[in-house]
Amino acid sequence: MSPETGVSTTAAPVDAVVVPDRSVFIGGGWVSPDDEAPLDVVDPATERIIGTVLDASADLAHRALLDAREAWPAWAALPPSRRAGLLDALAAELERHGDALAELATHEIGMPIRESRAVQVDLPVKVLRSTAAIARQLAWDSRDASGSSVVREPVGVVLAITPWNFPVHQIVAKLAPALAAGCTVVLKPAELTPLNALFLAELGRRAGLPAGVFDVVTGTGATTGEALLQDETWDMVSFTGSLAVGRHIGAVAGSRIKRATLELGGKSPAVVLDDADLDLAVRTTVRNCFTNAGQKCNAPTRLLVPADRLHDAVRIAAESADAYVLGDPLDPGTTMGPVVSAEQRAKVLRFVDTARAAGATVATGGTAVDGTGFFLRPTIVTDLAEDAEIVREEVFGPVLVVQGHAGEDDAVRMANDTPYGLSSEVWSADEARAAAIARRIRAGQVRVNGVRTPALPVSPFGGYGQSGLGREMGPFAIEEYLEVKAVLGDPVLDPTATTAAPAAAGQDPLA
Numbered sequence: 001m002s003p004e005t006g007v008s009t010t011a012a013p014v015d016a017v018v019v020p021d022r023s024v025f026i027g028g029g030w031v032s033p034d035d036e037a038p039l040d041v042v043d044p045a046t047e048r049i050i051g052t053v054l055d056a057s058a059d060l061a062h063r064a065l066l067d068a069r070e071a072w073p074a075w076a077a078l079p080p081s082r083r084a085g086l087l088d089a090l091a092a093e094l095e096r097h098g099d100a101l102a103e104l105a106t107h108e109i110g111m112p113i114r115e116s117r118a119v120q121v122d123l124p125v126k127v128l129r130s131t132a133a134i135a136r137q138l139a140w141d142s143r144d145a146s147g148s149s150v151v152r153e154p155v156g157v158v159l160a161i162t163p164w165n166f167p168v169h170q171i172v173a174k175l176a177p178a179l180a181a182g183c184t185v186v187l188k189p190a191e192l193t194p195l196n197a198l199f200l201a202e203l204g205r206r207a208g209l210p211a212g213v214f215d216v217v218t219g220t221g222a223t224t225g226e227a228l229l230q231d232e233t234w235d236m237v238s239f240t241g242s243l244a245v246g247r248h249i250g251a252v253a254g255s256r257i258k259r260a261t262l263e264l265g266g267k268s269p270a271v272v273l274d275d276a277d278l279d280l281a282v283r284t285t286v287r288n289c290f291t292n293a294g295q296k297c298n299a300p301t302r303l304l305v306p307a308d309r310l311h312d313a314v315r316i317a318a319e320s321a322d323a324y325v326l327g328d329p330l331d332p333g334t335t336m337g338p339v340v341s342a343e344q345r346a347k348v349l350r351f352v353d354t355a356r357a358a359g360a361t362v363a364t365g366g367t368a369v370d371g372t373g374f375f376l377r378p379t380i381v382t383d384l385a386e387d388a389e390i391v392r393e394e395v396f397g398p399v400l401v402v403q404g405h406a407g408e409d410d411a412v413r414m415a416n417d418t419p420y421g422l423s424s425e426v427w428s429a430d431e432a433r434a435a436a437i438a439r440r441i442r443a444g445q446v447r448v449n450g451v452r453t454p455a456l457p458v459s460p461f462g463g464y465g466q467s468g469l470g471r472e473m474g475p476f477a478i479e480e481y482l483e484v485k486a487v488l489g490d491p492v493l494d495p496t497a498t499t500a501a502p503a504a505a506g507q508d509p510l511a
Contacts (some may be wrong), residue, residue, distance in 0.1 A: 018157075019199055019202065021053075025032060025217075026063060026067050026212075026216075027215070028210070029205070036053065036054040036055065039054060039220070041108070044109070046342050047374075054218050055219040055224060057223070057224075058227035060217060061227040062227070063229045068157045069157050069184075072156060074377040075179075075212075077418050080182075084131075084136050084208055085308070086179070089130075089207035090128055090203060090355070092125075093204075093206050094124060094125050097118075102121050103330070105193070106194055108196060110373075111183060114332065115291065119168075119169050121294045124171075124172035127457050127473070131478065133175055149486070151484070151487060152179045153482065153485060156184075157185075157233060158183045158234065159186055159188070159234040159236070159237045160185050160188070162188075162235065163320065164242045165292060165297070165396075170276045174187075174240075175187070178238070179210055183463055185213070186217065188217055188224055191429070197218070204441070227339070230252070238261045238480075243466055247467060249262065252336040261468070261469055263422075265394045265396075267301060268301060268422055268424050268425070271405075271427065273428040274306045274309075274407065275429040278312060280450075283317075283320045284319040285317075285400070286400060289400045290336060290378055292409065293336055294348075294396065295340060295396050295397065298423035302414075304403050304404075314382050317363070323335075326369060336398065339374050344374065344396065348398075349388045351389065360384045363381070365398070377398075378400075380402060384403060386403070386414070386417065391403070392419075408431075410443060413438075416442050420466050420467045421467050422462075423444065424438075427448075427449055427450070431449075434448045435448065442465070444460070445459070446472070461473045
């Protein structure tokens with residue numbers, strides 16, 4: 001089998017990326033120990049095994065971290081422009097192998113192929129290139145108003161732990177700024193979707209990343225993730241995933257006074273005001289909510305509409321949900337694939353069944369699809385108490401809750417009535433009114449009238465409250481991976497100094 005496609009048994013092209021079974025990527029190449037436990041990877045649309053990786057032990061995890069530690073000084077000493085050039089080279093490799101990577105991601109997640117190409121290839125390429133451009137312009141060594149030097153330096157070895165829902169993008173959102181900052185990275189991808197991470201590691205080797213700069217060890221959170229977390233070798237941890245695991249990771253980092261960035265999900269509202277185009281707002285919210293079968297941390301899963309338009313909004317939402325075509329994610333005609341696993345399907349159905357039992361109306365969907373694959377019918381739920389579990393908790397499936405509000409102030413109150421604060425949306429015919437509402441909502445991002453991720457992905461992404469700590473994308477992301485040093489009385493950049501020591505920043509230890 002060749003993970004160039006994930007399932008093909010035919011001969012791979014000469015330049016194809018072939019990920020060996022039962023291997024991890026350490027020190028610039030494949031490591032395949034015989035004594036490590038195997039872990040199968042399952043296609044959620046076909047329920048077939050498409051590859052086998054390792055459930056890496058503490059010894060193997062420690063080996064990867066030591067490798068990253070040894071590689072760090074030389075990588076950190078490279079000029080930022082050289083590191084930026086390698087990010088551009090990795091972007092070029094991603095483009096070169098984009099079709100294969102998109103297909104592999106579709107096999108692992110069940111995401112329709114068009115979505116995979118957009119968010120698992122095209123978006124990561126843009127993130128790599130925009131991060132490289134920012135790194136070239138960043139004030140790495142500057143003067144403040146006192147005449148002191150302000151120096152930005154890499155924090156060190158980064159442990160990155162990423163989720164399964166948008167795996168390539170989530171990896172690159174951590175990898176690009178960490179590498180730009182001069183950090184080395186040990187990645188533990190989600191056990192459900194590890195093949196794309198190993199694929200990306202090989203692309204990094206082909207792009208010229210030095211050995212040890214980007215290592216990948218696979219495994220479960222309980223085995224490999226915990227072994228990495230408890231290891232003393234890393235300097236910073238960057239995690240995207242559940243609130244419960246994020247609390248644990250944050251506690252471990254805090255106990256060591258080490259840095260942690262945590263992106264922990266959300267329960268995002270879409271606020272529709274009384275002057276908005278209801279049909280457009282509802283249909284767009286359904287589409288945004290059901291991307292990747294609703295498995296999206298910033299999905300607008302709470303649709304808040306004027307109470308006197310609630311019936312119309314539910315009808316429009318149900319029509320939109322019923323129009324989805326479920327099926328083979330590789331078929332261009334498919335608009336929704338399966339959820340990622342049988343366990344995830346059962347979790348989503350439990351949310352819906354609990355709401356139904358409490359008196360909620362399930363306007364459409366709310367059931368599994370018979371046959372092969374972990375398919376769920378897209379679901380619209382209404383007639384809910386504000387404290388209902390399905391209103392308060394992240395479902396992570398194709399489920400949209402529709403509620404009525406009593407006006408602008410009530411809509412803002414409902415939008416902010418959540419422990420999360422990752423994303424939100426506002427719809428109004430009056431842009432100034434929408435902008436004013438956006439500034440009253442407690443969330444890391446507010447999208448006005450359906451605006452999605454900008455073509456240049458540099459706007460900060462991250463949340464308030466229990467949505468986590470830190471920001472990804474753009475200059476904010478690079479800053480997360482930097483220490484800041486003040487050098488008082490430093491003559492190096494002082495134009496009035498008669499002598500100055502030669503700066504080492506331009507030297508290239510890997511030349």
